[in-house]
Amino acid sequence: MGRVAPRTAARVRQRGVVLVISLIVLVALTLAGIALVRSTDTGTTIAGNMASRTAALHAVDTGVESAFLGIAGPAGFFTNPTVAATGTAAQYFPVLQADTTPADGIPDLTWSTVPGAEIDGNRVRVAIERMCAINVDPTNIEGVTQQCTQIPTTTADSNKAGSVGPTVNNRLTGYRVTVRVEGPRNTVVTAQSIVAR
Secondary structure (H helix, E strand, O other): OOOOOHHHHHHHHHHHHHHHHHHHHHHHHHHHHHHHHHHHHHHHHHHHHHHHHHHHHHHHHHHHHHHHHHHHOOOOHHHOOOOOEEOOOOEEEOOOOOOOOOOOOOOOOOHHHOOEEEEOOEEEEEEEEEOEOOOOOOOOHHHHHHHEOEEEOOOOOOOOOOOOOOOHHHEEEEEEEEEEEEEHHHEEEEEEEEEEO
């Protein structure tokens, strides 16, 4: 009578197998749960980054508008275009600034020194450059025509700096406006526009 029935011995061995299988399933479910949490976090981060970038792009419009007012406003930089100036919302340069970063068109400035305005959690910095190779007086029509990019007032007329066209008096000097927006999540958006005045 000291012998265990064969059926009972088989059940004892099966209990050990069930424990191993249960542990494997538990590990698999834990890994699946961790992967789900990580993918949800990644999706939330991507959505937040896209929202920050969109808000920064909207702030660019405000920067371009303030630059236009800084150039053409009653006390704008246009009133004395040969003098570099720093306004409350922009920095003005009477000549184009160097662009040594492989011709990306963005002036090489220390952007932290350019004044900026806070708009909806974004810091908007504006640099305005008169598109001239040298600082030339605006009353010197020949010098302006030779040294500054001229934008035609009509669509039938065009030229670049250094070439004199037949209708010099119908041209406006170009100003390159660079707007840099720094926002949350290390968002940086840079945009440029050309304003004629």
